[in-house]
Amino acid sequence: MPIKILILNGPNLNLLGERETGTYGKETLAVIEKTLTKAFTKIQFEFRQSNVEGELVNLIHAARKKDSGIVFNPGAYTHYSIALRDAVAAVSIPVVEVHLSNIHAREDFRKNSMTAPVCIGQISGFGSYSYHLGVMALVRYLEKK
Numbered sequence: 001m002p003i004k005i006l007i008l009n010g011p012n013l014n015l016l017g018e019r020e021t022g023t024y025g026k027e028t029l030a031v032i033e034k035t036l037t038k039a040f041t042k043i044q045f046e047f048r049q050s051n052v053e054g055e056l057v058n059l060i061h062a063a064r065k066k067d068s069g070i071v072f073n074p075g076a077y078t079h080y081s082i083a084l085r086d087a088v089a090a091v092s093i094p095v096v097e098v099h100l101s102n103i104h105a106r107e108d109f110r111k112n113s114m115t116a117p118v119c120i121g122q123i124s125g126f127g128s129y130s131y132h133l134g135v136m137a138l139v140r141y142l143e144k145k
Contacts, residue, residue, distance in 0.1 A: 002044050003142060005135060006063045007036065009049035010056055010075030010084075016100075024100045027128045035128070040135055053077055057087040064091035068142055071134040073098050078113045089118040094141055098134040099124035 009029060012019065017028035027035075033047045046067070050056050056077070063070055070088075072095050077084050088095050095118070102125030103110045116122040120141055123133045 003042070003069075003139060004044045004046070004067045005138060006059065006067045006070045007033070007045055007047045007131065007135075008056065008059055008063075008070055008072045009047075010073060010077045011051040013073060013075055014049050014051070025127045032128045032131055036131060036135060039132065040139075043135070043139070053081055053083055057083055060084070060087040060091055060095075064093055067093060069094040069096070069138045071096050071098055071131060071138060072115070072119070073100070073131075074115050078103070078115055079109055081114055085114040085118055088115055094138060095119045096134040096138045096141075097122040098130040100127050100130055101125060 013029060016024055017026050029047070029049060037045060048059050050059070056074070060070065070093065074081065074084055074097065078097070078099070097113065097116050097119045103113070104124065113122065121137055123130045123137065126133060
């Protein structure tokens, strides 16, 4: 059975490459998607992004029936969305939380993650390579199960 991974991105990540490039880098989501697809040829990816919290909840719920796991960058919702935390906790598939910047080295409010405690792990601070590391960690977790 092939590994299927949902790469899920939250608010403002559609503006990658043009917003706060000093913090988030110059790569767009499209570039990150191409890089992952080339690097992990045996994985079936679905890439989704939404600025709407409820849409992200629906995508997490839908993933439980079709995906092996999720690599999730909740964006700003990381810090306050109980709805996303509960959605991740409700599904029976593993989720890895990723962030481009090191959220623990930024403003105090960014140091708290509502979603990380219900994920199998969190990776932050490696720019777009955080997604790479997230996929690697998720695949290793799945292979050990």
